[in-house]
Amino acid sequence: MIERIHLRILQQVEKQGSLTAAAGVLHLTQSALSHTMKKLEQQLGTDIWLREGRSLRLTQAGQYLLAVANRVLPLLNLAEEHLGQFAKGERGALRIGMECHPCYQWLLKVVSPYLTAWPDVDVDVKQKFQFGGIGALLGYEIDLLVTPDPLYKPGLKFEPVFDYEQVLVVGKDHALASTAYVKPQQLTREVLISYPVDIERLDIYNQFLLPAGITPRRHKTIETTDIMLQMVANGRGVAALPRWLVEEYAAKMDVVPVRLGARGIAKQIFLGAREADTTIDYVRAFIELARQPSDATGKVCNSSD
Known part of the structure; x- marks a missing residue:
């Protein structure tokens, strides 16, 4: 009943501010967009939004559905990205969120040997202003969270590494x-x-x-x-x-x-991840590498050092 296009329309109308602008972004006519959402309202038996002059106001049902869209669409996008990587024989991508300013220098010393050991994995690092911490981890915006102050939530696992x-x-x-x-x-x-x-x-x-x-x-x-x-x-x-x-x-x-x-x-530096992801080989490998003994400057020491 609820399809991906419905969620995308809700997101874009909220983001663009009007049906016309949202239709342009989604490459639909305004009438097609309006018809699609009207049909959904009929199927659900409730209004998604109400007209107030030239503007739209989300109903309680619409606000709930928008919240669902903001959670579900990133998951679907991530699933398609990963499945595409699997289809191409690629390993994947590791998106790391930094919630600790001085930890950045420490992270560099872990990323360098990791990139050498895992050439098929892309690594992306986001500073705190680019993501929302725990919410980004739960929302699949990042895969690992570097933090000195773990906030334990169901479905997340934090491991001390340094x-x-x-x-x-x-x-x-x-x-x-x-x-x-x-x-x-x-x-x-x-x-x-x-x-x-x-x-x-x-x-x-x-x-x-x-x-x-x-x-x-x-x-x-x-x-x-x-x-x-x-x-x-x-x-x-x-x-x-x-x-x-x-x-x-x-x-x-x-x-x-x-x-x-x-x-x-x-203090300790922790790596947080979704519990289900801690068994993924390249995620587990990064955590294990980060836990290796370090010298006085925080540089990861390999057994050959």
């Missing part, structure tokens, strides 16, 4: 550079630089500052790691990053890692 320590980054000449560890109170006069992430998801806030009732003098956000560390090296603020990443940059910038608290902040 341990690291979150540290404070200061300039070489900063007063805290020579201390064994920093206390929350010592950051009350500092400008804290971070990636543009909600405060509740920043470890330095939720695991270090806020439990002590402390806030920095000012909080500044910067999108790129290089600029952030340039600011820190020039005494414009401090930041919190993985120790391995700071030590890698310390070879070319005047920055120093300092432990956050006497015990430090231990």
Whole structure:
């Protein structure tokens, strides 16, 4: 009864704003489009949308069907893509979503040997602003989610693949550079630089500052790691990053890692996937490669290294 064309029409009318524009995108006449949806309404016994002057307003049934379209159509598109790859003897594609800014450098060190080992698999990496995190994984927009903060949902599986320590980054000449560890109170006069992430998801806030009732003098956000560390090296603020990443940059910038608290902040990078996909050979291979022991810079070490 409900066909793919019905779902596509709903999506396009919502996206384009009118029947005429949607008909043009779908290469249909407006009358054909209207007839198709009118016939569906008759079969369902309910209106999909109501006319208000020249505009259309989705009914409750129409809103529900649009939500179905937004879930089902990506699945159908993905199925056709995969089946086409199978028909051509191709392995497939691995779409990775990055929910962790500094993890990008770590990911590069995993992707390189993976591409060599799996030449028939295409790899695409999406930054967070290009997808919706858990929703993208559940909606089949991505196949793997790289995150330090897994959100467990039915049908998803998260596996820890890399341990690291979150540290404070200061300039070489900063007063805290020579201390064994920093206390929350010592950051009350500092400008804290971070990636543009909600405060509740920043470890330095939720695991270090806020439990002590402390806030920095000012909080500044910067999108790129290089600029952030340039600011820190020039005494414009401090930041919190993985120790391995700071030590890698310390070879070319005047920055120093300092432990956050006497015990430090231990973290892990997780790879999340749909549970049903964890048995796919090239997905499983990426997870296993990511779990291999790494050197101090986060570089994956092969047994021959």
